[in-house]
Amino acid sequence: MTELAREAASGLDAGSGGGQAMLDRLVALLDLEKIEENIFRGVSPAHSPVRVFGGQVAGQALVAAGRTVPEERRVHSLHAYFIRGGDPSVPIVYEVDRIRDGRSFTTRRVVAIQHGKAIFSLSASFQKDEPGIEHAEEMPDVPRPDSLPTLMERAEGYFGRIGHHDRPRPIDLRYVNDPPWVTRDSGDRPARNQVWMRADGVLPDQQLLHVCVLTYASDMTLLDSVLARHGVYWDLDKVLGASLDHALWFHRPFRADEWFLYDSASPTASGARGLATGRFFAEDGTLIATVVQEGLLRIV
Incomplete structure (x- = not known):
């Protein structure tokens, strides 16, 4: 386990201070350890609920996907399934499948694994910046x-x-x-x-x-x-x-x-x-x- 991961695992819990200190621990939690090409490992906070928080595993999976994509390509969509409840007491292994590297778009698929079984799957698409038509709904008052x-x-x-x-x-x-x-x-x-x-x-x-x-x-x-x-x-x-x-x-x-x-x-x-x-x-x-x-x- 990396020092950042160890800090995240011990710190992002009910006993930690809020503000910047808490946010720094979230950043550390999202800083996955690369253990092999296309394979990463993440941890959960030491004091977690019974299941891993869904936003955590989704965020970590997106980090894993993004680590295999050029920085100039931004993620524009993700689609994910929560398959099994995650066990916060053991690390999560993220396996990245490089589905496609096209001229404009890059597609990645990530599977999160614990105890030899998939707990979460994510597909994410990245795109280089391009000009085009634009409109958007207005924000509520x-x-x-x-x-x-x-x-x-x-x-x-x-x-x-x-x-x-x-x-x-x-x-x-x-x-x-x-x-x-x-x-x-x-x-x-x-x-x-x-x-x-x-x-x-x-x-x-x-x-x-x-x-x-x-x-x-x-x-x-x-x-x-x-x-x-x-x-x-x-x-x-x-x-x-x-x-x-x-x-x-x-x-x-x-x-x-x-x-x-x-x-x-x-x-x-x-x-x-x-x-x-x-x-x-x-x-x-x-x-x-x-x-x-x-x-x-x-x-x-």
Whole structure:
């Protein structure tokens, strides 16, 4: 295990400080160890939940893919399946398959392996910069992030009931409207969720790293838009959930250590599965990415 990986494994947990120190540990977590050509190894935080956080394995897999692609080609989309729950107590091996190296596009497939079995698969496409037609949806009219309370301030009084919100995080997250654990007890239950996010510190000037941090953050709060519609919430109700698949499209360059609005909604839920879509807007209103995820959601 590398020194960076050892630091990440021991530090990115509930006992760590927040802000830049926490963000530096996330960066270290994403700095995979190369153990052979097209083969990389990553670790999980020492104090992790029962399963590896989906955003972590997605971010690490994208790092593995990006390490085999020229820097001038930017990732523009990824499609992933969560196959098995990851074991946070052992390293994850990422095997990269160099599917295609074309004149404009590069395609990579990554399989994450633990205990000899695939736990996650990802396909990612990279493209060299090209001019072309351009348009984008406008950002919703919402309060600015600096006018909103932090996640811990929002959750004050709920600690012990939704204890995972009192942990330091590498992502500064601020709800635009009442969070789902508040609307759960009211009659207003829109299948929509809006939060401002940013990396809680300063990131190095590596575009792939910023994309991987946004990928990490994209698995946070997305399925909340499904649960909010039905007045249930993690830890407060008997909800069993897991990400099933995840797709991201990156439209324009951005910095993940600057504010972006995560506007998510749920168009449907059925068969113990819920679908959620999300749009990411930079603070100046630029649409930077789009996400779609289906999750397993069992109310027991």
